[in-house]
Amino acid sequence: MNDLYSIGDVARRTGLSVSAVRFYADEGVVTPTGLTGGGFRQYDVHAIARLELVRTLRDLGAGLDDIRRVLAAETTLHNLATTHLRLVEDQLRQFRARRAVLRTIVRQHTTTEQVSLMHKLVSMSDDDRDQLINQFWDFVTDGLDVHPGYIERLHAMRPHLPEEPSTEQLEAWIELADLVRDEEFRTALRDHLHRTFNTEKGRLMATPEMMAHAERQRELFLEAKAALQAGVPAESPQARDIAERVAAARAEMLAAMTGQHDPDEVRRSIVAFDRNKGARWMAEATGLKLLTRYSTLVATINGTPKPDPDQAATLHEWMAAALR
Structure with a gap:
C-alpha cells in the first residue's frame, strides 16, 4: 500500500502553500488520494508528482485549463510547451522593445510626444x-x-x-x-x-x-x-x-x-x-x-x-x- 502524506507534508515536498494545494483540489486539478477518519486530505507520491508538475507549469505561465488537459492526457506536454514557448518568445520581444524605449528615454531628453512614436517604431513590421x-x-x-x-x-x-x-x-x-x-x-x-x-x-x-x-x-x-x-x-x-x-x-x-x-x-x-x-x-x-x-x-x-x-x-x- 502506498504511503499517504498529510497536506502539510505535501506542501513542504512540493514548495506549494497549503492553501494552494487545497485550491488545486477544489478546482479538480489534483484531488486528494484519500481522507483520514477526521476528514483531513491525504496524498500519495503520484499525486505529489502531479502537484509538482502543476507548480512547474504554473511557473511557466500555463493556465488551469491547459494543465487539466495535460493531466487528463487530452494534450501532450510537448504541444503545451510549444504553444507556451511561442507566447514567451513573443513576450520577450515585447520586453526587449520596451526596454529599448525606456533606455532611450533615460539616455535622451525625450518628450512625452516622442515616447509613443518610439514605441511605434520598435513595433513596426x-x-x-x-x-x-x-x-x-x-x-x-x-x-x-x-x-x-x-x-x-x-x-x-x-x-x-x-x-x-x-x-x-x-x-x-x-x-x-x-x-x-x-x-x-x-x-x-x-x-x-x-x-x-x-x-x-x-x-x-x-x-x-x-x-x-x-x-x-x-x-x-x-x-x-x-x-x-x-x-x-x-x-x-x-x-x-x-x-x-x-x-x-x-x-x-x-x-x-x-x-x-x-x-x-x-x-x-x-x-x-x-x-x-x-x-x-x-x-x-x-x-x-x-x-x-x-x-x-x-x-x-x-x-x-x-x-x-x-x-x-x-x-x-x-x-x-x-x-x-
Missing part, C-alpha cells in the same frame, strides 16, 4: 521598416543623374532587424528610424549626393566599371585588415604583397578616371599617409559623416562590423610601413 527606408532613399536620390546600378546600391544599404534583436539593435533602430525621418538630415544627404555625383567626374564614379574597381579595393582592404588583425608584421613579404596589390588596384582605378597610370605616385601617396591629416579631412567631410552615421547604425542593427576611422587609419599606417 518588416514591411513597414522596408517602406520607411525606401521612402528615405527615394527622397535622397530623387533627381540624381547617375547609373541606376548606383541607386540600387544605395537602396541596398538598409537595416535588417533580426527576429530576436538585442536591446542595442533596437536602440539603433529607434535612432535610425528617427534619423531617416528627420528633414534636415534627409535634405543634407541629398544635397551632398547631388553635389558629388551631378558632375562629369561624379557620374563616372557611379558607373558599373568604377563600382567594380571600388569593390576590388574593398576586398583588398578586407584582406589587409585580416592580415593586420592576425599580427602579420608590416615589414613581412606578405604585408608588402598586399600593400603592392592595393597600390596597383588604386592606380588602375585612377587610370580609369583620368586616363593616367602612375603606380609609383600612388605608392608615394600611400607611404605619405598622415593620420592627423586624414582625421582633419574626415572632420571636414560633412557629407561623408552623414553617410557614416547612417552606415554605423545599419551595421549595429545588422550585427556587421561598423565603420571605424581609427582602425582604418591604423590599417593605412600598416600598408605605408609595408611599402617603405
Whole structure:
C-alpha cells in the first residue's frame, strides 16, 4: 500500500502553500488520494508528482485549463510547451522593445510626444521598416543623374532587424528610424549626393566599371585588415604583397578616371599617409559623416562590423610601413 502524506507534508515536498494545494483540489486539478477518519486530505507520491508538475507549469505561465488537459492526457506536454514557448518568445520581444524605449528615454531628453512614436517604431513590421527606408532613399536620390546600378546600391544599404534583436539593435533602430525621418538630415544627404555625383567626374564614379574597381579595393582592404588583425608584421613579404596589390588596384582605378597610370605616385601617396591629416579631412567631410552615421547604425542593427576611422587609419599606417 502506498504511503499517504498529510497536506502539510505535501506542501513542504512540493514548495506549494497549503492553501494552494487545497485550491488545486477544489478546482479538480489534483484531488486528494484519500481522507483520514477526521476528514483531513491525504496524498500519495503520484499525486505529489502531479502537484509538482502543476507548480512547474504554473511557473511557466500555463493556465488551469491547459494543465487539466495535460493531466487528463487530452494534450501532450510537448504541444503545451510549444504553444507556451511561442507566447514567451513573443513576450520577450515585447520586453526587449520596451526596454529599448525606456533606455532611450533615460539616455535622451525625450518628450512625452516622442515616447509613443518610439514605441511605434520598435513595433513596426518588416514591411513597414522596408517602406520607411525606401521612402528615405527615394527622397535622397530623387533627381540624381547617375547609373541606376548606383541607386540600387544605395537602396541596398538598409537595416535588417533580426527576429530576436538585442536591446542595442533596437536602440539603433529607434535612432535610425528617427534619423531617416528627420528633414534636415534627409535634405543634407541629398544635397551632398547631388553635389558629388551631378558632375562629369561624379557620374563616372557611379558607373558599373568604377563600382567594380571600388569593390576590388574593398576586398583588398578586407584582406589587409585580416592580415593586420592576425599580427602579420608590416615589414613581412606578405604585408608588402598586399600593400603592392592595393597600390596597383588604386592606380588602375585612377587610370580609369583620368586616363593616367602612375603606380609609383600612388605608392608615394600611400607611404605619405598622415593620420592627423586624414582625421582633419574626415572632420571636414560633412557629407561623408552623414553617410557614416547612417552606415554605423545599419551595421549595429545588422550585427556587421561598423565603420571605424581609427582602425582604418591604423590599417593605412600598416600598408605605408609595408611599402617603405
